[in-house]
Amino acid sequence: MYILGLTGGIGSGKSTIGKWFLEKGIPVYDSDKEAKLLMNENPSLKSQLIDLFGPETYLNNEYNRKFVAEQVFENKEKLAALNAIVHPAVFHHFQEWVSLQNSEFVVKEAAILFESGSYKDCDFILTVAADESIRIQRVMERDQVTQEQVQARIANQWTDEQRIEKSDFVLYNNASLEDLKNQFHKTYKKLLKRIQRS
CATH class of the missing domain: 3.40.50.300 (P-loop containing nucleotide triphosphate hydrolases)
Known part of the structure; x- marks a missing residue:
């Protein structure tokens, strides 16, 4: 069974991508929740x-x-x-x-997939990237925290550039939800092709 690592910095939107995988019947392990x-x-x-x-x-x-x-x-x-x-x-x-699990592949969603070293257990990696200013704003609104608190969390995580360098797929979440969903569907098809070729 293949393992897709799903990661991204705080406020990038990786949980949204996790939900879309679930909607396609793909089992998702939410590392933070677990x-x-x-x-x-x-x-x-x-x-x-x-x-x-x-x-x-x-x-x-x-x-x-x-x-x-x-x-x-x-x-x-x-x-x-x-x-x-x-x-x-x-x-x-x-x-x-x-x-x-009984599926062609599973998703391991983790904010610190690289930092924890668990990316080494994944066959493919998908990073959700977004501009830092956008991520800060999202988290401030979502968690009712200050900009300083969000930046402190970001400082303990890898940068998008570092993640992208080690990823097989990248989704950019700087625009609309519709734009992100279009990217997701295209990436999902590419991922299935990669799995079938492996």
């Missing part, structure tokens, strides 16, 4: 995170994302320690998920 579930439900993961950040990591048994975000904000060592705990757990969970 990581949140694991952090709330996996006892081993929870104890490791509490050891790292302290008891405030969980409020009423719920992962305290805001608190942890503040801890790793501008602290690359703590961010690396967090990723070293969460990424292996997500990797194993993804492997189990793949074994249950």
Whole structure:
């Protein structure tokens, strides 16, 4: 079974592309969503995170994302320690998920596909790119956060240029939703041809 890595910076629109794959009957693994579930439900993961950040990591048994975000904000060592705990757990969970699928290919959606190293497990990579100013505006409106907060998140991610260099397919999300959908349909056809040739 082939694995398509779907990535893009914060606010690029990769979740929209993930939904369109689902509409075509392609299974999509949302790494960010699954990581949140694991952090709330996996006892081993929870104890490791509490050891790292302290008891405030969980409020009423719920992962305290805001608190942890503040801890790793501008602290690359703590961010690396967090990723070293969460990424292996997500990797194993993804492997189990793949074994249950019955499809020509599956999509692994991940904001930090390259940064986490999980791009190495993908057969093809699709990046959704958008101008930084557009992405900042989208995230400010979506998450009700400041420009500075969005830029801090962007600073911890690869640039579009870095992603594009290692990608098989690129969608540019600077115009209308209709324009993005047209690009998606063309890319989907190209991807199927690549899979059939492999």
